[in-house]
Amino acid sequence: MIAPRPAAGTRLFVLTGAGISAESGLGTFRDPGGLWRRFDPMRLATPEAFARDPEEVHAFYNLRRAGVKAAAANPAHAALARLQAGLAAAGGGLFLCTQNVDDLHERAGAGAVVHMHGELMRARCLACGAGTPWETDLGTDTPCPACGARGGMRPDVVWFGEVPLHLDAIEAALAAADLFVAIGTSGSVYPAAGFVARARADGIPTHEINLAPSDTAGAFDTACYGPASRTVPAFAEAVLAGRPLPQGDQGA
Structure with missing residues (x-):
């Protein structure tokens, strides 16, 4: 499939998982050694x-x-922060939803990060x-x-057996999106793993960015594989420039 060419006013829904923080030294969960x-x-x-x-x-x-x-935020976190600011300035927006409990998105400069699995740097x-x-x-x-x-x-x-947070806001943002992108996710943890199916059912283009295909890779329209520190900045630059999204294997 031809990769989407997002416009300046695009409303992106970006879901991030442990893979985006792996190059910051934070382990993933279900990969070998996770x-x-x-x-x-x-x-x-x-x-x-x-x-x-x-x-x-x-x-x-x-x-x-x-x-x-x-840990320190890596170029992938920084790229999403730049993309969020750039889209907002152009009349669009980036709804940044993460499964991660770290605060690296915020430390990279992102705002309004939705932590559906809670935050490790908070106590209750x-x-x-x-x-x-x-x-x-x-x-x-x-x-x-x-x-x-x-x-x-x-x-x-959010522990196993507990309900993820902010589901109403997440559902509303997903329904309003022009493009759904999953970055560094395993595709094995629900309800997040079901977002791609929901987006496709609503006719929203879907794009996966990951080190390797996720469990739900077959549900995405297009994909780009390689280290997050390389693939995510390239994705952000393409969106801001109105170019087609990078696809294929970008090497390890």
Whole structure:
């Protein structure tokens, strides 16, 4: 299929996954050597796991939080921030939805990032429900800044068995998009993996950017494969210049 040639006023819906942060040193989840190949998510990433052994869950997420703090945004994050600003200036827009719990999009300069799986650099109190920015370790003795309760502070992320966040806003933005693009996603985690089918059902062109084909690669109209630090800047430049999107294998 001929790649789309987005216009200046294009409304993009961009979904990002762990692959966009891999070159920043943050591990993916289901690839060989990924996080859930090395750790059991049922022991570390469910409400039941937290109720059973909160110290173990805190230790795991404290390590992950430290890893995010030590990481830096890469050229793919920066390219999306430039694209978001450029489209806004041209009368269009970029709805940036991420499955990632890191804050690298924000650190690269992106605004209004929709974290459908929550944010590692935030904590939430189970006692009062208050959420707050959080960059240090959490433990069972950590008091809630809002209510003072101890024992109920948890990472403000979506665990297995919990409902992703912002689904109404995501659905509305997807329905209004001129182009749906998935970047660095495995295509194996729902509901995000179903966005491409929803877009195609609405007649919205779809484009995949990934290191290798995802589980849902066959559902995309066009695709470009290669390292995110190379493919995403090329994609952003093409959109801003009104050129056809890059396609094919761009090399590893």
